[in-house]
Amino acid sequence: MKKLTKKQIEFITIAIAIVSCIGTYLALLPGEKWQGFFEFFIPGETFTVRATNWQNTGIHVTSDQKIEIKYISGRWENCVGCPATNASGISDDAYMSSNPSNVIYGCPHGALIARTSDTIDSINLPVGEQDFLSLQNDILCIGNSFIGTFPFSGYIQLASNDRFTFDNSGSIVIRVTIK
């Protein structure tokens, strides 16, 4: 292989430095504009979660596996006229975490929530009364960022923290990574 000249090495070094600086700058930009660009390089799987149902990610986890779920982009609304939010939901007092239409309390209304399911087939299950009554302790409040374990092994399902989904709209994109 032909040996590079000093000038060529200098040029390559400067080019790498410039690309690194631009990359760092874009990665540190607030908001969601550039995050999608970097998704390609980040491990894990991305999913679009609608505000209307439990959606199965198809990712199976055991209760001893550490999982990261991170909001990437998008907005959803949990009623007609409700503010559009990201996965953190509505922190406003009028929609506080004890909102009676929440699937789980202590978690902002409209926040991203998660649970595990025994079967991969249970896709698009409605978020409903059954969840509210029997699964309070099995559902995790995820919001924009979560790192931790699930109480039970199974397939990860995701939804919005709202039992009355008939008036919901929009979707968000999240990334699930098994650590």
Ligand SMILES: [Ca+2]
């Ligand atoms: Ca609703």
